[in-house]
Amino acid sequence: MDYVAFLPTASVVTVATVSDLWNRRIPNWLVLPFLGSGLLVSGILHGWGGLGRSLLGVLVAGAVMGVFCYLGGMGMGDLKLCAAVGAWIGPSQLAIALVFTGLVGGVMALCWALAGGFLGQTLSGAGDLLVGFRKRGLRAHETLVLDNPLTRKMPYAPAIAVGVICSFLSGH
Secondary structure, X not given: OOHHHHHHHHHHHHHHHHHHHHHOOOOHHHHHHHHHHHHHHHHHHHHHHHHHHHHHHHHHHHHHHXXXXXXXXXXXXXXXXXXXXXXXXXXXXXXXXXXXXXXXXXXXXHHHHHHHOOHHHHHHHHHHHHHHHHHHOOOXXXXXXXXXXXOOOXXXXXXXXXXXHHHHHOOO
């Protein structure tokens, strides 16, 4: 395990999770300095190659999470948190973290919907999102977006945190 990256990353995703659960926001004062310090530390410890991997981690996070932001299903705080994590762990570990994050996020969403009594509505909406891509292409759904005040919104930083920590524990 890379303790140089693990300790600050685990700390930041924990604070982001508490913030997202408490007030549904991931603050810039947390993620932007973390992103910058990830680039700096990678460059200092591993030279230009480390800086390049760090930048690639940021770009991978921006590309993957940016699609979800563009489609209205994820907030910019989640994207910035993943980009900052990518600066610390690089693209290959980030890819593993994103797979874990997706799995954890899916389980969390199902549990949340089941506990809230709206599992059927959630599954119907998920189906509509998936099937609807054939009709609307790569555009946001008309109603299943974060901007819609009637849409149920789940904080996603906890899923990101668990996914990132699992990526460290997976031995990558």
